[in-house]
Amino acid sequence: MKPAFSIIFFTVASGAGLGLLALAALFDLVSTDTLPSQALWRSALLALILIAAGLASSTMHLANPKNAWRSLARVRTSWLSREAASALALFPVAALYLALAAKGNAGSARAIVAFASVLLAWAVLFCTAMIYASLKPIRQWHTWWTPVNYVLLGHWSGALLLATIASADAAAPVGLWILATVLGFAALAAKLAYWVWVGSRGGTTLSHAVGVDAGVRAPGAPASVRARLFDAGHSRATFLTDEFGFVVARRHATSLRAIALGLGFGLPLVYLIWGDGRWQATLAVALCCIVGLLVERWLFFAEARHTVRLYHGDART
Amino acid sequence: MRLGLTIDLDTCVGCHACATACKEWNASSKVSGALADYDPFGAEPSGVWFNRVRHFEVGEYPDNKTINFPMSCMHCADADCVTVCPTGASYKRADGIVLVDQDKCMGCNLCAWACPYGARELDDASHTMKKCTLCVDRIYDELLPPEDRQPACVLACPTHARMFGDFDDPNSAVSRATAERGGFGLLPELGYDPVNRYLPPRERPSILGLDETRKLLDRGLAALASPAIRR
Numbered sequence: 001m002k003p004a005f006s007i008i009f010f011t012v013a014s015g016a017g018l019g020l021l022a023l024a025a026l027f028d029l030v031s032t033d034t035l036p037s038q039a040l041w042r043s044a045l046l047a048l049i050l051i052a053a054g055l056a057s058s059t060m061h062l063a064n065p066k067n068a069w070r071s072l073a074r075v076r077t078s079w080l081s082r083e084a085a086s087a088l089a090l091f092p093v094a095a096l097y098l099a100l101a102a103k104g105n106a107g108s109a110r111a112i113v114a115f116a117s118v119l120l121a122w123a124v125l126f127c128t129a130m131i132y133a134s135l136k137p138i139r140q141w142h143t144w145w146t147p148v149n150y151v152l153l154g155h156w157s158g159a160l161l162l163a164t165i166a167s168a169d170a171a172a173p174v175g176l177w178i179l180a181t182v183l184g185f186a187a188l189a190a191k192l193a194y195w196v197w198v199g200s201r202g203g204t205t206l207s208h209a210v211g212v213d214a215g216v217r218a219p220g221a222p223a224s225v226r227a228r229l230f231d232a233g234h235s236r237a238t239f240l241t242d243e244f245g246f247v248v249a250r251r252h253a254t255s256l257r258a259i260a261l262g263l264g265f266g267l268p269l270v271y272l273i274w275g276d277g278r279w280q281a282t283l284a285v286a287l288c289c290i291v292g293l294l295v296e297r298w299l300f301f302a303e304a305r306h307t308v309r310l311y312h313g314d315a316r317t
Numbered sequence: 318m319r320l321g322l323t324i325d326l327d328t329c330v331g332c333h334a335c336a337t338a339c340k341e342w343n344a345s346s347k348v349s350g351a352l353a354d355y356d357p358f359g360a361e362p363s364g365v366w367f368n369r370v371r372h373f374e375v376g377e378y379p380d381n382k383t384i385n386f387p388m389s390c391m392h393c394a395d396a397d398c399v400t401v402c403p404t405g406a407s408y409k410r411a412d413g414i415v416l417v418d419q420d421k422c423m424g425c426n427l428c429a430w431a432c433p434y435g436a437r438e439l440d441d442a443s444h445t446m447k448k449c450t451l452c453v454d455r456i457y458d459e460l461l462p463p464e465d466r467q468p469a470c471v472l473a474c475p476t477h478a479r480m481f482g483d484f485d486d487p488n489s490a491v492s493r494a495t496a497e498r499g500g501f502g503l504l505p506e507l508g509y510d511p512v513n514r515y516l517p518p519r520e521r522p523s524i525l526g527l528d529e530t531r532k533l534l535d536r537g538l539a540a541l542a543s544p545a546i547r548r
Contacts, residue, residue: 001430063424063444070404070421080427081403136397136507137433204504210373210386214501215517216326217375218382225376230383233333233370236363239438243429307433307504311371311388 001138002246003301010058011128012157012293014087015150017050019158021094022121025114027162027176028101034173037104039166044098044117046161048091051124055087079134083127090120125154132300137307139203139317141300145194149187156180156187157293160268160286167279181272188265191296195257198303203317209310229313244306248299256299264292318412319484320451321392321512322471323491323500327519329478331372331385338473339368339389339449348450350419353442365438367449368470382518387479389470390415390436390449391503391511398428398437406446413484413512414451422446433504434511456481484512 024043027035035043059065072088074081097117100110129150132141159180166172207227210216217225237245248256271285305317344352354364368389375382392415399407399415406421407428417428417437422445429437429446437448452468455461465472471479482491491514494500500514 061425063426063439063441064422065424067404067406067421067423070406070423071425072403073405073421074400074403077400078403078427080401080425084403131401131427134397134401135430136509137431204506206373207375209504210375210384211326211501211503211515211517212375214515215499216384216515217518218380219518219520221376221380221382225380227373227375227384230372230374233336233372234363236361238363238369239365239429240435243426243439244435306430307507308435311386311435 001301001304001306002243003298004061006057006060008294008297008301010054010061011150012054012290012297013057014051014054015125015128015154015293016157016161016290017047017054018121018125019154019156020050020161021047021158022118022125023155023158023162023179025097025117025121028106028114029111029118031175032106034175035166036169037101037106038169039162040101041098042165042168043162044094044101046165047121047158048094048098051087051090051094079127079130083124083131086120086123086127090117090124093117093120122151125151138304139201139307140198140304143194143197145190145197149190149194152183152187152190153293153296156183156265157286157289159183160282160289163272164279164282164286167277167282171277172282177272177277181269184265184269184272188261188269191261191265203305204307204310205316206310206314209307226315228315229311232312240308241312244308245312246302248302253299253303256295260292260296260299262292263288264296265289267292319392319394319512320413320456320482321484321491321514322389322451322468323480323482323494323514323516324387325476325478325480325494325498325516326384326386327478327516328476329385329387329474330476331370331383332475333370334473334475335387335470335479336366336368336370338469340364340366342452342455342469343367343450346450346454348454349417349447350440350443350445352447353440355441365440365447367436367438367447369435384518387470388434388436388503389513390451391434391509391513392449392451394510394512395508397431397509401427401431403427410453414453415448416450416453417446417448419443419445433507433509451481484514 020043024040028040059068071084075085093116097113129147133146136142163172163176163180210227212227213223268285268289307317352365356362370387373384375384392413396415399409404421404423406418409415424444437446440447456466467481471481480491482489484492495514498516500516502511
C-alpha cells in the first residue's frame with residue numbers, strides 16, 4: 001500500500017493523544033490525588049491538540065473533502081464512520097474534562113466525565129485500527145494483531161507524554177513510570193508478534209486468483225500448474241498501480257524495522273529503566289518514540305500487500 | 318435479481334474491445350460522469366477504466382495456455398466496498414448493481430482498498446470514486462431496441478465471450494452457461510460472493526490428442542532416422 005503521510009501522521013498523532021487522554025483520565029479515576037490537576041488538564045489539552053491535528057491531517061487524504069461531513073452516514077457498517085462519530089463525540093466530553101480538571105474540584109461529575117473520556121478514547125483508537133483490520137483483501141492488516149498494536153502503541157506513546165507532563169513541576173509518581181515501562185514492553189511484544197505473524201503466513205497466489213484450480217489451464221494440465229503475468233494490459237501507471245503497487249525493498253524494510261525498534265521502543269525503555277526522570281529528558285524520549293512510531297506506521301502501510309497486486313503479476317500476497 | 322456477467326475464458330481473444338467500448342459509453346454517462354483521461358496525447362497516457370484486460374500464461378510448455386482475463390466489478394452479493402463506505406455514496410441496488418453516488422463520495426479510497434478485484438478507481442478530475450455501472454443507463458433504456466439493452470462491453474465483444482443476465486433466474490443464458498461450463502467466481506474465500514462468473518477453457522476433444530500427436534511425431538522421427546541408422 002502507498003504510505004500516505006497524511007494517514008501515517010494521523011494515526012500516530014491521534015493515537016498518542018488518545019492514549020494520553022485515556023491514561024490521564026484513568027489515573028484520575030483510580031487514584032484522584034496521584035497526579036495534580038495541573039498535570040491532568042495539561043494532558044487533556046495536549047491530547048485534544050494531538051487528536052485534532054491528526055484528524056485534520058486525515059482529511060488531507062480525502063480527494064473530495066467537501067463531502068467529509070457525510071462520513072457519519074454509515075455508523076452501522078463502516079468502521080470509518082464509527083471512528084468519525086466517536087471522535088466527534090469525544091471532543092465535547094474531553095473538553096469538559098479539561099475544564100473540570102482545570103477548575104481542580106474533584107467530584108463525582110469529574111469522575112463520570114473522566115470515565116466517559118476513557119471509554120470514548122478507547123472507542124476512537126479501536127475504530128481507527130478496525131478500519132485497517134476489517135479489510136479482507138489486505139492480509140497483513142486483516143488480523144487481531146492490528147487493533148492490539150494500535151491500542152498498545154497509542155497508550156505507550158501517550159504514557160511517555162503523560163510522564164513528561166507529570167514530571168514538569170514535581171517528580172512524577174513511581175506508578176506512572178512503572179505503567180509506562182509495562183506498556184512499553186507490551187507494545188514492543190505486540191509489534192514483534194505482528195511482524196512474526198505477518199512473516200509466517202502464506203498469502204493467496206496468482207494461480208488461485210485467476211482460477212487455475214477452477215479449471216483455467218490447458219486441457220490435461222494438472223491443477224498444480226502456475227500462472228504468471230504475461231501483460232498487464234496498460235503501458236503506464238494507473239490508479240491501481242499507484243495505490244497498491246508500492247514495494248519496499250527487503251533490506252530497507254529490515255533497517256527501517258531496526259530504526260522503528262530502536263527509536264520507538266529501545267531508547268525510551270532504556271531511559272525509563274535507567275533515566276533520571278527530568279521532564280526535558282522525558283520529553284526528548286517521548287518525541288524519539290513518536291519518530292520511531294512514524295517509521296513503524298510507514299512500514300505498516302508499505303509492507304501491506306493488497307490482493308489486487310496478484311492481477312498485476314505478484315505470485316502471492 | 319442478481320444482474321451480472323459471464324466471461325468466457327475459452328473464447329476471449331484479449332482484444333480489449335470490451336474495455337474500450339466501456340470507456341466510450343461511460344465517457345458520456347450521466348451515472349458516474351466522464352471518465353478522466355490524464356495526459357491522453359502525451360508521453361504518459363493514463364486514465365480511469367471500469368474494465369481492464371490482463372493476460373496471463375498458465376502452465377509450462379507444452380501444457381501451457383495464454384489466458385486473456387477481463388476484469389470489472391463483480392457486483393458482489395456481499396460487497397464490502399458498500400459496507401466500508403462511510404458516506405453512503407456506495408450502495409447496492411435491488412437488482413444487484415453496485416453503484417457510487419458521485420454527489421456523496423468524499424474520495425477516501427476505503428472502498429478501493431476493500432475490493433480485491435481492483436474494480437474501483439479514483440477519478441483525479443472529479444475527485445470521486447468510479448466503477449462499472451453494468452451500463453445501468455443502457456439495460457433499462459426502453460428507447461433502445463431490446464437486443465441493445467445490454468452493457469456496452471457485451472455488445473462490443475467480437476467473439477461473444479461476454480454475456481449479461483440475471484443469475485437468480487436459473488433459465489437465463491448466464492445461469493445456464495455457468496451450470497454447463499463450471500463457471501466460477503474469483504477469490505470465493507474472501508466471502509464477498511461475487512456475482513460475475515468466469516467460464517474456464519473447454520476440455521475440447523482435439524482431432525488428435527496431445528499424447529497421440531507426440532507419439533506420431535516420435536514415430537515419424539524414428540522412421541526418418543532409421544534408414545540412416547541402418548546404413
